[in-house]
């Protein structure tokens with residue numbers, strides 16, 4: 001915004017910058033209902049830094065800063081953000097896309113940003129555009145996230161005349177694969193919101209065949225803070241390999257499920273404490289989302305929320321999902337319903353999804369119903385091998401990861417169902433959320449510094 005100038009190079013932590021060691025950062029003064037206005041946003045975070053690239057060959061100071069900060073994408077894959085920025089910065093007339101589609105039903109963090117803190121995410125889009133030399137930013141929000149759509153639309157209006165770039169909102173059809181980056185490009189080019197085969201990758205040829213930077217809403221919100229307060233400030237929280245804070249959607253048997261901001265490496269126990277503690281014993285936790293992995297309840301006491309630590313359990317934070325499953329739920333029935341939903345979400349345009357995911361979901365359903373014939377785990381392994389790394393997008397791989405992790409974590413329950421059929425808990429209403437809910441329904445507590 002032109003009325004708020006300070007160059008990025010100057011924007012080392014300024015006097016009055018928030019303490020780098022404390023939380024909240026992204027969620028500072030987050031309102032509980034109405035979106036944060038532009039004036040309130042500027043009062044909390046200060047003016048938007050502004051940088052001018054001096055010619056096409058001049059590296060942006062912000063890209064260097066993002067690299068030093070070690071920022072990685074928050075859309076699930078954890079790709080280094082500076083590498084993406086650099087790839088697009090070399091292209092002709094690039095476009096920036098803010099991915100707030102959030103097709104993951106267990107995640108509410110991008111809805112929270114869209115609904116309540118739209119200016120932070122728009123700042124990130126504007127700053128990224130300046131860094132890569134783009135004049136256009138497109139914000140993609142899921143059409144069913146009505147409050148988010150309204151809030152982003154009003155925020156774009158509030159910034160009109162003040163912004164250094166053209167900003168536009170695009171509503172994306174509801175669906176798990178609609179937020180995948182090639183699906184967004186396809187949608188923005190007038191096609192269906194379904195993934196396409198790559199290459200060309202969006203950074204090479206995306207929206208209107210132009211180089212396109214696609215970043216998750218939280219990634220860009222984090223970038224907006226790094227631009228203001230610097231990489232050293234960013235690294236004051238988190239671990240050396242995963243610096244900074246993260247938005248996490250905690251759900252399951254806790255007193256206050258909702259979106260929390262944590263320091264990477266915080267203990268799961270401290271997150272649960274911040275959410276008012278558990279309301280029932282947890283049998284297991286799902287980390288990362290529906291393309292993520294289960295961790296057995298016996299290990300949750302010592303769990304630290306960093307990818308380095310979670311990797312030792314075959315898991316990662318992914319899109320920031322932490323979902324506790326209560327002791328009373330049936331993990332086999334829950335896996336069967338999520339596997340079916342994931343299979344149904346497939347675009348049914350490549351072989352692995354068309355043939356593999358349906359068969360995998362059917363096998364899990366047969367196990368849950370006790371009607372499976374032959375060696376079910378061998379069948380799952382064979383189908384998984386047929387599907388993995390064969391799709392146009394990562395959807396089949398994510399679904400396989402979840403199913404294999406469930407089969408391993410709940411081996412005794414799967415064997416019991418295959419032999420004896422449904423258990424008593426199978427009749428309970430499913431705990432795992434399908435489909436997406438609104439943050440307006442989620443009780444949220446003030447974030448707690450861990």
Ligand SMILES: Cc1cc2nc3c(=O)[nH]c(=O)nc-3n(C[C@H](O)[C@H](O)[C@H](O)COP(=O)(O)O)c2cc1C
Pocket residue numbers: 072073074075076077078079099100101102103104176177178179180181182214215216217219220393394395
């Ligand atoms: C099936 C599937 C669905 C996805 N859905 C989303 C989504 O809803 N939001 C999102 O930010 N990324 C989603 N992604 C990841 C995006 O393709 C892309 O990697 C991400 O937006 C890049 O942003 P980041 O580098 O900031 O994480 C999805 C990926 C897959 C394979």
Ligand code: SF4
Pocket residue numbers: 177194195196345346347348349350351352353354390391392393394395396
């Ligand atoms: S792998 Fe599945 S979800 Fe991905 S593009 Fe192919 S059919 Fe669609």
